[in-house]
Amino acid sequence: MTLRGTNQETGRPYNRRIVLESIRLHGPTTRGEIARSVGLTVQTVSTIVRELEEQGLILSVQKAPEGRGIPPSTLTINPEGGHAVGIHVTPLGIEAALVNLRGDVVESLRRPVVNAMPDAAFAFIKEMVATLKASPRCGRLFGAGLALPGPFDVESMSFVGSTTMAGWKNVDIRQHLADATGLPAFIENDMAAAALGEQLYGLGQQISNYYYLFFSVGLGGAMMHDGSVMGGAWGNAGEIGHIPAVPNGEPCPCGNHGCLERYLSLEAFERRGLPEAEWVAEIAPFFRNVVRTIENLFDPETIVLGGLAPQPLVRELATLVDGLDTSISARANRALPRVVVASDCQHSALRGAAALAVFGVLSPRFGQMFETSEKGNSE
The missing domain is CATH 3.30.420.40 (ATPase, nucleotide binding domain)
Structure with a gap:
């Protein structure tokens, strides 16, 4: 998503958020760099920066001179500003x-x-x-x-x-x-919130199109596209837990049979009562089918695996990518593996x-x- 300001009279609150977001994403940065990136004048940006500094939301740091003249101060988010x-x-x-x-x-x-x-x-x-x-x-x-x-x-x-x-x-x-x-x-x-958390504070700072596979009590996920969560018509896009996985399979509370989260979720893990290694081997085909389905539907740069599952279990699931067959994501010029572990699963x-x-x-x-x-x- 490209951040652009507006010159409309009513756009002041929006411009304020634009400038703050630019500082959060690109700081330390300067007033001139912000103005160029968001399409506002340096004077407008300077006015907004002064307000944000007064409110304690950003910090201004003056660099030591390295030659002639005084270098422009750089701006960063004040982590304790709120x-x-x-x-x-x-x-x-x-x-x-x-x-x-x-x-x-x-x-x-x-x-x-x-x-x-x-x-x-x-x-x-x-x-x-x-x-x-x-x-x-x-x-x-x-x-x-x-x-x-x-x-x-x-x-x-x-x-x-x-x-x-x-x-x-x-x-x-x-x-x-x-x-x-x-x-x-x-x-x-929670799956969209987790994807948002990863976008703002984790891997999402380097990539803009990924699917967050949320492995929790149930199973869900959310697609991040160009830095924003794809919500769908009613805010539930990416909900894969109720994809039919097994014809005439286990009954699901939703009324269908064989839903994916009946086999691949923390609830399913606890219900089966198997040692972790045995359970992972048992559900490997389901997990790989999920990955291929997500890839073919959304074409993400990578699938980020996170959620409430214990970190060792998440890492073990991520190793199942080694047995993946082809999909539209099976390409030689990949910058990232097809599945990566979230930067902070628990939080x-x-x-x-x-x-x-x-x-x-x-x-x-x-x-x-x-x-x-x-x-x-x-x-």
Whole structure:
């Protein structure tokens, strides 16, 4: 996605987000470099930079002279210029983290409450966020982002079965989150949040088209295209867990039989009760079919494998790429392997959830999307 400013009178807030995003992506950078890259005048950029400095969102560093004249100061994001709370709710428990503007997890908490009902979950969230707010490391808070298993707004799949938050149907999740935290509230499915976290703070800083395969209690994923999540008509694009994998296979809570996540997910791993090595060997054909399907559908630069699975299991799954047959991604001039392990599996959804709040206010990439989104209200 190319960042471009606007000369319209009403475009000042947008230009502000454009400049901040440019600094985040390309810093340390100069006012002149920003102006050239986003199509604004140096004077406009300088005015915006002054405001951002006054608000503590960016830092200006003066380089030491190397010759004649004074070199221009360079601009970077101030990691302590603000924080957001990222929250991840799964059937296995609730995690919450305080995340700074650089994407660092400053503090985190976990409550291993299994299959929490909404009232109990938001009571835990209220207590956890209060603890994070009281931390001496907590600065200005932009908001709270919540990631939870999808898909959303699908009658037969949303909040149905052991891989989702069963019992959460017809709950105004966004309002509950706002009430529990006292902060602006943002909602996203965890696979898209994880992809966003990877885009902002991990491998996505070097590549712009990849599929994030989210291996969790269930199985899902999201395609990053040109730096943005491909949402689809209803925000569930990339949901591969319910692709039919075995004709007349195991019954799935969605009402179909043989769905992929019945065989390839943490829930399936626990249900089978096999040693890790045996289970990986058993599901190898499923995993390789998933990879080929994703490649042929989306043509990604690579597939990023992450999620809540233990890191050793994720790494073991990634080795199955050695047995892959051909697809449109089997090419000699690849810059990356066909499957790579995410930069931060355990925190990717948390960091992405926090980014919903930060960039929902500050970023042109995500601001308009999340300011108008109604995701999370399943009524």
